[in-house]
Amino acid sequence: MEETISLKDIYQTIRKRMVLIALLAVVAVAIAGVVSYFVLTPVYESSTQILVNQKKSKDVPEYNQVQTNLQMVNTYSVIIKSPAILSKVIDNLNLDTTVEALNNKLTINSEQDTQVLNVTIQDEDPAMAVKLANGVAETFKNEIPSIMKVDNVSVLSKAVLKDNPAPVKPNAKMNMAIALVVGLMAGVGLAFLLEYMDNTLKTEQDIENYLGLPVLGTIPKFNVDDEKKAPANRRKAV
Template identity: 40%
Template sequence: MEIELKQYLQILQKKIGFIAIIVLLASVAAGLASYYLMSPLYEASSKIIVNKSNDTQGRDNMDYDSLRTNALLIKTYKEIIQTPAILDKVVEKYPELGLTSTDLLDMISVDSTIDTQVMTLSIKSKSLENAAKTVNAVSEVFKNTIPSILKVDNVIILNEAKPEDHLAPVSPNLKLNVAIAFVVSLMIAIGLVFLLDYLDDSIKSERDITLYLSLPTLATISNVKPEELTGKVASKSQRMVGDTVYANANQ
């Protein structure tokens, strides 16, 4: 027999304090961990535009096919920019960054908007200044190296990263982490309450007798408050049997 929705709500209502404690502890722990334990990460980005080789066409001859071709080239460039052909040169040319190719690969991300010629190159680092220097270094090396790889000179840096443009860290996100902890802990707490209720085989109501023991219920005794008994008890400790009044033996 399936438990009705009302019974689910009754189970949750009985354990609402237990659920609230778990959710509160999890949310506070997530907030404290995000604020004190997680190192802040800063992000700096630069934008690169991809054009057709400028030795064959001028700006006046740009059409939709040209834009489409350049957009497709970006997919190739996104792969090239994350290869050792670029990253190794960045490490070699900018040793002051103190990074390896593997470090750069973990820090870098390249995004582009569909049907555009613009790529956004982003770097995340524990230092805002280091993030800006690194992303500018990768952009510059990529611009100077791509002509020797594809025999074209069609990459232009639109803007370089500036530390003053990104003052706040992008990670950790305190509000997001607390919200995730709140939702996850709430789901876990509710699931735990239902699990404990399922494992509890004690008899708590007349319904449990019928459900678990397969026995009929002959009578039930309801909870009665003391004030409800006022005026309902026979005065002078007398009892009525039929039409005769009997008194207690101590009268």
């Protein structure tokens, strides 16, 4: 006969394997916590902001000039991440690294509808992250006039090393929350797998489902000790 699974069966399976599900979830959270706090290297982030204006043209209306500047933001982002800028940052700061490695640590974002660029550096050393962010901003400020017709480059806010910098990676709480969800899902999946592989017959319904035969009678469970005590109880009753 074809067996159907009801919500009651699902609930009973989960309830039956609740200890296993909880154990897997706890283990997953514990592993994620240990890896996040003791295995993965913390990564710190530091940011600075740059304002860039092109030279004004007398023949171009001011509105069009502003729109042109906004459209040039992407160009500035490419220039900042180019070897022309990053190689000079490495030389100025006497860094033992490559342009590619520094580029991987650097992220450039622009504020919406503005000419402000956010220069963000991620590094395993918080002091180095601050040093690199300020170095990139200052180098861009000094080099961009010779690359493009830009007469006004300002560093709006320099990166500052905080007293107790907090790493942005790894996010231990997020990792543990994800591990909890994954652990619960794995536990539920394993519970249903064990239930599926368990082909023992435990109830009258199981016999009817698997054998297709009606149950005429059942033998109740009894305890040997209770059976030994039964004659004595009967004698007392007499």
